[in-house]
Amino acid sequence: MELDQLRYFLRVAEFSNFTRAAESLMISQSALSRSIQRLEEELGQPVFERQARALKLTDAGTLLRQRAQQVLALADDMLAEITDDGQSGRIRVGAIPTIAPYLLPDVLRGFSTEFPQARLLVQEQTTDVLLKGCTDGEIDIAIVALPIVSKYLKTEALLEEELWLILPPGHPLNARKNIRVSDVESCPFVLLNEAHCLSDNIVAFCRHRAIQPVAVERTSQLATVQELVSLAHGVSFIPDMAKVRDDSSRRVYRRIAGVKPMRTIAMVWNPYRFQSKLLETFKQHLRGLTAPGK
Incomplete structure (x- = not known):
């Protein structure tokens, strides 16, 4: 599991939409979809429930969002602390x-x-x-x-x-x-x-x-x-x-x-x-x- 995957996942969770999330990340929608698919394969279960007009977090996705925010916050703090001039x-x-x-x-x-x-x-x-x-x-x-x-x-x-x-x-x-x-x-x-x-x-x-x-x-x-x-x-x-x-x-x-x-x-x-x-x-x-x- 890579940090970029977690960042991509959080952005999709924020917008509840692959198209808008991809636009905000400035990557293609297909690349974003593949990243989320690999993440779900690694976890062994879906993180989004695909509905007609929007995406909804599954129980696993809700837990992943909480943990992903914590992991990325720690990673950002670590980088800031190391490069703190x-x-x-x-x-x-x-x-x-x-x-x-x-x-x-x-x-x-x-x-x-x-x-x-x-x-x-x-x-x-x-x-x-x-x-x-x-x-x-x-x-x-x-x-x-x-x-x-x-x-x-x-x-x-x-x-x-x-x-x-x-x-x-x-x-x-x-x-x-x-x-x-x-x-x-x-x-x-x-x-x-x-x-x-x-x-x-x-x-x-x-x-x-x-x-x-x-x-x-x-x-x-x-x-x-x-x-x-x-x-x-x-x-x-x-x-x-x-x-x-x-x-x-x-x-x-x-x-x-x-x-x-x-x-x-x-x-x-x-x-x-x-x-x-x-x-x-x-x-x-x-x-x-x-x-x-x-």
Whole structure:
């Protein structure tokens, strides 16, 4: 049994389809099929149940997927440890969509300038997907917003960030010198969908003050939230790192008086995986972050 066979098997299991798996691996479908066939012959039983529209893992395939992930993770760690020179190598960085486009470009640019031999691979995903990637060894480090629920991952807070109230230019609240969170209780909200933790931050802040925000629209992009507010669909809260990069005159940002809505940005990694010198340096690079706009 070869490592490439296990990698091919995992990719087919991921896509449940030989054609898409072969395309992602950049090999022919026939070569991929032969590899899986040899694997099944060696195991003495099938790992996939061929159905009309998709492939389904057999019991043997489910067990093989678990073990294959462990074997390949150990192989990757071994290679990284042997070749660990602190200057070259690969770091797989994950970040949630409300952080990635605002924080990562400067971070990656600065790190790549200092370590030109390093390869930084970025994955932008929701918190749950990133945490699973860290747990499974598919991501080396993730940048997320707290709180998170994870049993085996290490979490370290990086910075606190204020959330700004965003209003359309003609909104009546713009005339007020001070706006308190109770003032927006009757306002319709435009929020990200439930998969995004920023919405959880906003709802938790409001509920803690006995206010239940009513979401009239939900979207998957922070930029869409900003545009919908500009069109007077509702109000919302926007992270400081997105606010300072927004030069549009079609929306107004206001601080909440009193206790301000905040979020904590943190880095997360799997302490049970090998931590290369380059990864440790990248962590230190992240520790040097300061909140945008401060």
